[in-house]
Every structure is written in structure tokens, then in C-alpha cells.
Amino acid sequence: MTLSPAFIDRLRSIVGPEQIVSSSASLQHNSRDYYWYSPILKPLLDDKAADLIVRPRSVEELVAVVAAAVAERVPITPQGAATGNYGQGIPMQGGVIINTRQMTRILELTPESARVEAGVVLKNIETAAREIGGELRFFPSTLMTATAGGFLAGGAGGIGSVTWGTLWDPGNVLAVTVVTVEETPRILTVSDPEEMQGVIHSCGLTCIIADLTFALAPAQPWQQYVAAFDSFEDGLRCGESLAYDDTTAKRLVTILEWPIPSFFRQLVRDNACPEGKAISLLHLTIDEAELAARLAPFGGSVTWRSPHTAYLTSGWQLSDFSWNHTTLWALKTDPRITYLQDQFDPERVYEQLRQRRERYPDDVLEHIEFMKFRGRMYPQGLTLVRFRSPERLQELMDYCEEIGIWLANPHTHYLDDDVRWNGQPILDARARWDPHGLLNPGHLRSLETK
Numbered sequence: 001m002t003l004s005p006a007f008i009d010r011l012r013s014i015v016g017p018e019q020i021v022s023s024s025a026s027l028q029h030n031s032r033d034y035y036w037y038s039p040i041l042k043p044l045l046d047d048k049a050a051d052l053i054v055r056p057r058s059v060e061e062l063v064a065v066v067a068a069a070v071a072e073r074v075p076i077t078p079q080g081a082a083t084g085n086y087g088q089g090i091p092m093q094g095g096v097i098i099n100t101r102q103m104t105r106i107l108e109l110t111p112e113s114a115r116v117e118a119g120v121v122l123k124n125i126e127t128a129a130r131e132i133g134g135e136l137r138f139f140p141s142t143l144m145t146a147t148a149g150g151f152l153a154g155g156a157g158g159i160g161s162v163t164w165g166t167l168w169d170p171g172n173v174l175a176v177t178v179v180t181v182e183e184t185p186r187i188l189t190v191s192d193p194e195e196m197q198g199v200i201h202s203c204g205l206t207c208i209i210a211d212l213t214f215a216l217a218p219a220q221p222w223q224q225y226v227a228a229f230d231s232f233e234d235g236l237r238c239g240e241s242l243a244y245d246d247t248t249a250k251r252l253v254t255i256l257e258w259p260i261p262s263f264f265r266q267l268v269r270d271n272a273c274p275e276g277k278a279i280s281l282l283h284l285t286i287d288e289a290e291l292a293a294r295l296a297p298f299g300g301s302v303t304w305r306s307p308h309t310a311y312l313t314s315g316w317q318l319s320d321f322s323w324n325h326t327t328l329w330a331l332k333t334d335p336r337i338t339y340l341q342d343q344f345d346p347e348r349v350y351e352q353l354r355q356r357r358e359r360y361p362d363d364v365l366e367h368i369e370f371m372k373f374r375g376r377m378y379p380q381g382l383t384l385v386r387f388r389s390p391e392r393l394q395e396l397m398d399y400c401e402e403i404g405i406w407l408a409n410p411h412t413h414y415l416d417d418d419v420r421w422n423g424q425p426i427l428d429a430r431a432r433w434d435p436h437g438l439l440n441p442g443h444l445r446s447l448e449t450k
């Protein structure tokens with residue numbers, strides 16, 4: 001769309017020329033997230049771009065930018081570090097991207113909670129919190145780049161979810177300050193759990209997050225280990241024994257089928273990934289002797305360790321190989337790979353894995369993360385898929401559902417196609433806070449088909 005020169009001048013006077021991106025190459029580059037993980041989304045979203053990117057540095061600038069865009073009825077797409085995987089941060093109808101990455105103040109920090117502006121990178125919260133005895137309850141594997149606001153609006157869980165669950169679980173997000181998209185934008189504090197459902201994983205469709213308060217956990221001396229097993233099933237059984245044991249402190253329990261470990265060149269060089277073996281990536285506090293005893297009944301052995309003194313300070317961090325980073329390493333090895341986000345029934349996981357392997361012996365490589373969701377532990381898959389055709393992928397997803405594997409479809413950019421969609425609270429929040437429907441249009445199928 002064409003933006004009026006007067007509107008662009010107004011934005012420039014609010015944030016200063018250096019906080020405006022307007023060249024077409026930069027707009028194309030900076031309008032993208034990691035939607036290209038999906039061969040279905042890639043052709044749909046490749047040509048989408050904003051007409052302008054504006055980067056407010058404070059809530060005052062944010063409010064003024066929103067007021068200017070609403071006055072002109074320009075579509076607004078909020079953006080953090082643009083590491084989302086489903087294209088839900090892609091401006092489908094152009095307009096402005098409001099990037100909150102310059103809002104980087106940590107507003108209040110105690111060992112129990114962190115109130116931060118939307119643009120604070122999660123790694124910076126983690127580092128500051130650990131200095132005073134706290135730490136994030138959980139974080140995505142994009143810890144080093146993702147913003148707090150982007151995680152709340154576009155993420156789910158990650159390292160730490162094996163103990164603390166996800167963004168949806170009560171008590172993890174304490175409050176959010178949102179800016180409404182109205183002629184005179186309001187700054188509202190949301191702390192009621194019901195109302196919070198209109199913000200969590202709302203993908204920029206209901207409000208712009210100015211700041212938020214995460215509950216923290218007590219900091220732990222995390223030791224990082226890689227353990228190897230003869231088979232994926234041995235690794236999974238061992239993972240269960242650690243994940244379900246409430247007396248063992250843990251932040252990461254990842255199980256990966258061979259040849260996925262061969263994709264991690266750095267770990268291969270360190271002899272952490274023996275040929276043909278499944279591996280587990282672990283963040284635990286127990287020492288190596290105790291871990292060896294826990295692995296022995298499953299035929300596992302420690303192949304790599306990094307002491308707690310190196311945690312987030314030096315050397316490889318296993319989080320860089322876990323969750324959706326695993327998929328990234330796989331894509332670097334073979335660009336035809338894609339993935340599923342699939343949750344197994346804890347009572348039937350071995351049967352479900354066997355059924356799927358029998359039906360699709362060459363299509364899938366197993367990757368499981370243990371994760372709590374609404375108080376229950378689940379083996380959560382981030383299954384790698386050898387992509388053959390859209391039809392074959394759909395058939396595989398249909399089969400997963402047929403045998404009771406729950407899917408959060410990463411091949412749609414429509415939020416309401418996703419099983420994690422909060423439903424009515426999102427629609428209500430959008431009606432209340434964005435009455436002109438300017439926020440991130442094109443990502444709700446129910447509105448598209450009306």
C-alpha cells in the first residue's frame with residue numbers, strides 16, 4: 001500500500017529518522033521470520049513485506065506511533081526479533097511493522113519476578129536474574145535473540161518447560177502492559193488470568209505488548225550432558241525416568257534418533273555423538289557419577305559434559321541444539337527437511353511411535369522434548385519430516401491425528417488453525433482493543449472467509 005508522505009514525516013518526527021526502515025531491500029529482508037521452515041508456507045509468504053518499519057524506544061513513542069497509524073487506518077504488524085516459525089509475524093497486507101526491539105529496559109527485577117519492556121532479549125533477563133539468584137522458568141531455544149514480547153505473543157515453551165510448563169500455565173506470566181490500537185491508544189495492565197488469554201500467543205492480533213512480568217525460578221547450577229544410547233527407545237525410556245522423577249532438578253530432557261545427532265557438527269567433533277546411536281541432551285544438577293548410575297539400566301553412557309560454571313558463559317550450550325534449533329541444524333544439512341509439532345499420549349507413546357514408523361518408515365526422524373502442559377508431563381515431538389509433497393505431508397498429519405497424536409500444525413499462518421489458539425478470548429480482546437481491525441490482518445481464517 002502507499003503510505004502518505006505526511007504520515008511518514010509524522011513517524012519520523014516521533015522516533016527520529018534512524019528508527020525508520022524504508023528501503024525496499026531492507027523492508028523485504030526485515031519483514032521475514034522463519035516461515036521458510038515450512039515448504040507449504042514458503043511460496044505463500046515469500047513476497048510479503050511491510051511498507052515501513054518503525055522502531056519506538058519507549059512506551060510514549062509507541063503510543064504516538066500507534067495513534068498516527070490508526071489516524072490513517074494503516075495496518076500494523078508488531079514485531080520483536082522475527083524468529084517466529086509460522087509466518088504469523090509477516091505483514092500480509094503491507095502497512096507498518098512496529099518493531100519493539102528498541103524497548104530494552106528491565107523495569108523491576110527480584111529473584112521471584114522480572115518486569116521487562118517488550119524488546120528485552122531473553123538472554124539479558126536470564127543473565128540479570130541469575131546474578132541475583134533467580135532465572136527464567138523456561139525459554140525458547142532462541143534465548144540469545146528472541147524478545148520477551150515476541151516470546152509471550154508468539155512462543156509456547158522450551159528449556160525449563162519440563163518443570164514449569166508453558167506460557168499458558170497459571171503463575172508463569174504475572175502481568176502484561178498492553179497498548180490498544182485506537183485513535184487515542186490506552187495503556188492497560190492485564191493480570192486477570194482470563195483476560196491474559198487474549199494476550200498469550202496472540203501473535204500480534206489483539207494489542208501491542210509494551211512490557212510484561214515473568215515469574216522466575218530459583219537459579220540452579222545447571223550441568224549440561226550428552227548421553228548416548230543404542231536405540232531411540234532406550235533413550236526415551238531413560239528420558240521418562242528423569243522427566244517423571246519429581247526429586248530430580250531438570251531443565252532439558254531431549255531425545256534424538258540417529259542420524260539427527262550427526263547434524264550437530266560441533267558436537268560430533270567433540271565425540272559427543274557416536275555413529276548410529278540415539279542421544280539425549282540434558283540440563284541437570286546431579287554430578288556425572290550419579291547420572292552414569294541413572295543411565296546404566298538403559299544402556300546409556302555420558303559422551304559429553306559441560307560444568308555448571310560454563311552454563312551460559314562459555315562453550316557449547318545444549319539449548320542451541322534442542323527444541324526448534326534441532327530443525328534448523330537439520331535444514332542446514334538437508335533443505336528438503338521440514339517438521340511437525342506433535343504431542344504424544346504419555347500412555348501410548350511407544351505404540352504411537354511404532355504405528356507411525358510402520359506406516360511411514362522413511363519419512364520421519366524422531367525428536368522428543370519432555371514438557372509439562374497444564375500440570376501433566378508429555379513427550380512433545382518436534383518430528384523431522386523428509387518432505388516429498390504437500391499431499392504426502394497432509395496425509396502424514398492426518399494419520400498422526402487418526403492414531404491420537406495431537407498436532408500443532410506448523411504449516412499454517414492462520415492462528416485459528418492452530419490447536420493452541422485461545423479462541424474467544426483472542427476475538428474478544430481484538431474487538432475491545434483493536435476496533436478498526438488494523439492489527440496484523442490476514443492471519444485469522446475465520447475473518448478471511450467472512
Ligand SMILES: Cc1cc2nc3c(=O)[nH]c(=O)nc-3n(C[C@H](O)[C@H](O)[C@H](O)COP(=O)(O)OP(=O)(O)OC[C@H]3O[C@@H](n4cnc5c(N)ncnc54)[C@H](O)[C@@H]3O)c2cc1C
Pocket residue numbers: 033034077078079080081082083084085088089090100118139140141142145146147148149150151152153154155156157158159202203204205207208209210323324325328440
Ligand atoms: C531456531 C528456532 C528455535 C525456536 N525454538 C523455540 C522454542 O524452543 N520454543 C518456542 O516457544 N518457540 C521457539 N521458536 C519460535 C520463536 O523463536 C519464539 O517463539 C520467540 O520467542 C519469538 O520471539 P521474537 O522476539 O522473535 O518474536 P517475533 O517472531 O518477532 O514475533 C512473534 C509473534 O509475536 C508478535 N509480537 C512480537 N512482538 C510483539 C509485541 N511487542 N506486542 C504484540 N505482539 C508482538 C508478532 O506479530 C508475531 O506474531 C524458535 C524459532 C526458531 C527459528
